[in-house]
Amino acid sequence: MYLSMKKLSLLFAFTLVIQSGCAQDNPPMIETPLETNYSYEVVVDGLEIPWGMAFISTDELLVTEKSGTLYHVKEGQKTVINGLPEIYTRGQGGLLDVALHPNFSENKIIYMTLGANTEKDDEGGNTALYCATLNGTELSDVKLLYKATPNTKKGQHFGSRIVFDQEGHVYFGIGDRGNRDENPQDLTRDGGKVYRLNLDGSIPEDNPFVNETEAKKAIFSYGHRNPQGMVVHPKTGQIWENEHGPQGGDEINIIKKGVNYGWPKITYGINYSGTPITDKTSAPDMEQPLYYWVPSIAPSGMAFSTSGIYKEWKDDLFVGSLKFEYLERLVIQNNKVVKREKVLDKIGRVRNVVEGPDGYLYLGVEGKGIVKIVPTS
Amino acid sequence: MRIFAVVYCLALAVFSTHLKPQKSKAESIAAGEEIYQDFCVQCHLSNGEGVSGVFPPLKASDYLFEDINRSIAGIKYGLKGEITVNDEIYDGVMANQGLEEEEIADVMNYILNQWGNQSEEFITPNQVANVSKSILGQ
Numbered sequence: 001m002y003l004s005m006k007k008l009s010l011l012f013a014f015t016l017v018i019q020s021g022c023a024q025d026n027p028p029m030i031e032t033p034l035e036t037n038y039s040y041e042v043v044v045d046g047l048e049i050p051w052g053m054a055f056i057s058t059d060e061l062l063v064t065e066k067s068g069t070l071y072h073v074k075e076g077q078k079t080v081i082n083g084l085p086e087i088y089t090r091g092q093g094g095l096l097d098v099a100l101h102p103n104f105s106e107n108k109i110i111y112m113t114l115g116a117n118t119e120k121d122d123e124g125g126n127t128a129l130y131c132a133t134l135n136g137t138e139l140s141d142v143k144l145l146y147k148a149t150p151n152t153k154k155g156q157h158f159g160s161r162i163v164f165d166q167e168g169h170v171y172f173g174i175g176d177r178g179n180r181d182e183n184p185q186d187l188t189r190d191g192g193k194v195y196r197l198n199l200d201g202s203i204p205e206d207n208p209f210v211n212e213t214e215a216k217k218a219i220f221s222y223g224h225r226n227p228q229g230m231v232v233h234p235k236t237g238q239i240w241e242n243e244h245g246p247q248g249g250d251e252i253n254i255i256k257k258g259v260n261y262g263w264p265k266i267t268y269g270i271n272y273s274g275t276p277i278t279d280k281t282s283a284p285d286m287e288q289p290l291y292y293w294v295p296s297i298a299p300s301g302m303a304f305s306t307s308g309i310y311k312e313w314k315d316d317l318f319v320g321s322l323k324f325e326y327l328e329r330l331v332i333q334n335n336k337v338v339k340r341e342k343v344l345d346k347i348g349r350v351r352n353v354v355e356g357p358d359g360y361l362y363l364g365v366e367g368k369g370i371v372k373i374v375p376t377s
Numbered sequence: 378m379r380i381f382a383v384v385y386c387l388a389l390a391v392f393s394t395h396l397k398p399q400k401s402k403a404e405s406i407a408a409g410e411e412i413y414q415d416f417c418v419q420c421h422l423s424n425g426e427g428v429s430g431v432f433p434p435l436k437a438s439d440y441l442f443e444d445i446n447r448s449i450a451g452i453k454y455g456l457k458g459e460i461t462v463n464d465e466i467y468d469g470v471m472a473n474q475g476l477e478e479e480e481i482a483d484v485m486n487y488i489l490n491q492w493g494n495q496s497e498e499f500i501t502p503n504q505v506a507n508v509s510k511s512i513l514g515q
Contacts, residue, residue, distance in 0.1 A: 048470055048472070067455075088475075089475045090474065090475030091474055093475075155416045156415065178415060272414075272423055274423075349469075367457065367468075367469060367470045
């Protein structure tokens with residue numbers, strides 16, 4: 001077929017337009033293994049949205065139900081824990097993560113993030129961090145450690161996950177609360193941030209923005225959209241985070257002090273309506289993600305497998321996919337994702353994943369419960 | 378004087394129910410679009426088509442138009458378990474979003490009149506208030 005030069009260049013330009021018009025899938029492509037040597041068993045059932053879980057011992061754990069119930073689970077039996085603070089449940093908000101104080105075995109202190117309206121106004125709610133002492137199935141000494149402001153009736157992006165470092169700090173994330181234009185890039189406002197506090201809730205003296213007037217002193221990093229996965233890297237001690245992007249552009253980040261992760265100034269995603277948010281995917285003073293997902297998987301929960309129980313998975317990263325209903329295994333070499341694989345495809349919306357004290361991986365699956373992955377060979 | 382006071386109070390009572398004027402259908406649909414973009418769009422998508430087998434469609438949905446109050450109850454109380462929409466089975470969870478009655482009415486009016494959907498019905502906060510959980514059969 002003969003095409004004139006002019007027609008050819010037109011065709012070329014047209015192809016370019018089409019290609020730039022739709023986001024390219026970001027490699028490595030997700031793989032579905034043909035054979036697997038694992039299956040699963042449901043160890044806690046009857047849960048709708050098991051947002052957070054924290055193991056006390058191999059057969060005893062705490063589980064949050066987003067609608068506002070904290071369960072104590074022993075050998076699969078659920079008991080409701082009484083004494084929770086009042087929870088603001090709307091949209092993506094409710095009772096979110098739960099975590100044990102690093103010295104829990106002695107002081108019985110737990111931490112929780114949840115939607116709250118502590119001001120008793122009629123303006124909605126925002127994410128709060130609480131601690132409390134657990135006595136059997138009762139909470140006492142319930143203390144509000146941090147409350148994001150202002151309240152809003154927006155349903156989006158409360159976050160949240162809680163982790164601890166070795167130096168006596170607690171970290172937690174709060175999403176942009178549906179106000180991306182004002183919150184994530186403004187240090188004087190809450191939302192779109194990862195926060196760091198001392199374990200008693202006080203502000204660490206070496207937090208990055210303690211000397212900036214008007215800044216929220218608890219901020220550790222900013223420019224986040226909606227962090228729903230966080231884990232301490234078992235070897236480096238760094239904090240790894242995943243967050244929901246808009247359509248396309250979910251991210252994995254390593255959280256560093258004072259760093260701007262760019263939302264919404266830079267992103268690999270677009271609006272749900274298909275319109276662009278920004279034409280920039282990078283900027284000089286903004287951190288690039290370690291990895292970004294296009295298309296979005298809607299990531300929630302994050303864990304490394306360290307135990308060697310699953311031989312080929314040692315040191316790999318695991319992330320729940322709400323959207324595609326599988327657990328994603330990511331093989332990482334030199335801080336680069338080199339392989340992605342589906343685990344337990346179609347199991348349901350995977351809200352959470354943790355490595356238990358027995359070295360097994362436990363998933364929080366919506367509508368199902370807590371699921372344990374068991375090797376079969 | 379006493380009669381005047383009674384009449385005055387009555388008049389005030391009648392008047393005050395009109396202080397918060399009911400939205401027109403068009404106003405309700407416009408407010409409903411905002412609620413939809415905030416609470417519904419992630420799963421049901423901006424085209425209302427959902428994701429086949431995972432999130433049921435709202436556009437041209439037989440489930441929706443068969444029993445509008447049932448869908449109101451689904452939003453009001455949350456929905457769990459197996460439902461059949463346009464001959465396809467869905468077995469998921471829609472969490473209670475914590476919407477107020479007026480917001481549920483607004484988003485219902487939007488859904489019922491968007492993407493080619495059309496309904497003569499005008500859902501009011503009062504209708505939402507009167508829908509009970511039992512209609513879901515759960």
